[in-house]
Amino acid sequence: MSESSPIKDALYVKINNIGQEEIHKLLLKEEFSKLFEKIYEPVIHEIQSIEEYEKYGTLAESMTHYLFTEMLIPSQRKIIFENVELDIVIPNTLELQKKSNDAIVIFFVKTSDLDQIKQRIQKIKKIQKNDANIWIITKDEIKISQSTYLTTKESFSKFLKDSQNFIKTKKMNKLNIFKT
Numbered sequence: 001m002s003e004s005s006p007i008k009d010a011l012y013v014k015i016n017n018i019g020q021e022e023i024h025k026l027l028l029k030e031e032f033s034k035l036f037e038k039i040y041e042p043v044i045h046e047i048q049s050i051e052e053y054e055k056y057g058t059l060a061e062s063m064t065h066y067l068f069t070e071m072l073i074p075s076q077r078k079i080i081f082e083n084v085e086l087d088i089v090i091p092n093t094l095e096l097q098k099k100s101n102d103a104i105v106i107f108f109v110k111t112s113d114l115d116q117i118k119q120r121i122q123k124i125k126k127i128q129k130n131d132a133n134i135w136i137i138t139k140d141e142i143k144i145s146q147s148t149y150l151t152t153k154e155s156f157s158k159f160l161k162d163s164q165n166f167i168k169t170k171k172m173n174k175l176n177i178f179k180t
Helices: 006-018 020-028 032-046 052-070 093-098 114-125 153-169
Strands: 076-081 084-090 104-108 134-138 147-150
Touching (some): 006 032, 020 032, 032 052, 052 104, 052 134, 084 114, 147 153
Parallel strands (some): 134 147
8 A cells, every 4th residue: 555645645636626537538638738737737836845846756756657547558656676766667677678668767856956866867777778768757857868858738748648659659558548
């Protein structure tokens, strides 16, 4: 059972208030920007007691966990693989081991310390050597060689669309695109 947090609690209150039916309609229409506006933006402003970078990164990660489940995007979350902490792997560590070009490692930045960020990326590169398959989700623009997405409406929407397209091109989605 995962531990409770003010961010997750606020996220799931917002999701429940919007309703799964409304969220599924937006997903089916690929209106990821509207989802970001309805979920991420209000929750990020509601939470006050958590350090800014941790708040932005944790909310993006929690929302991604929820949306990947709803979108049926196969992934493993919060794992240690070959002594490296990974936030999310699409589809899983088995694929990452077998054919790393068919796996994405997603890292949610929760600090403003560029050295810490780069150290974490170097650890990830030990198991995913392809920079294009290391996706960084961050509050601020960072000049690095990996794919980066910001916690803004446009960029986060592109991240969700790119995740969906990756699954489609690798033919990983089973029968349906969404749980609905």
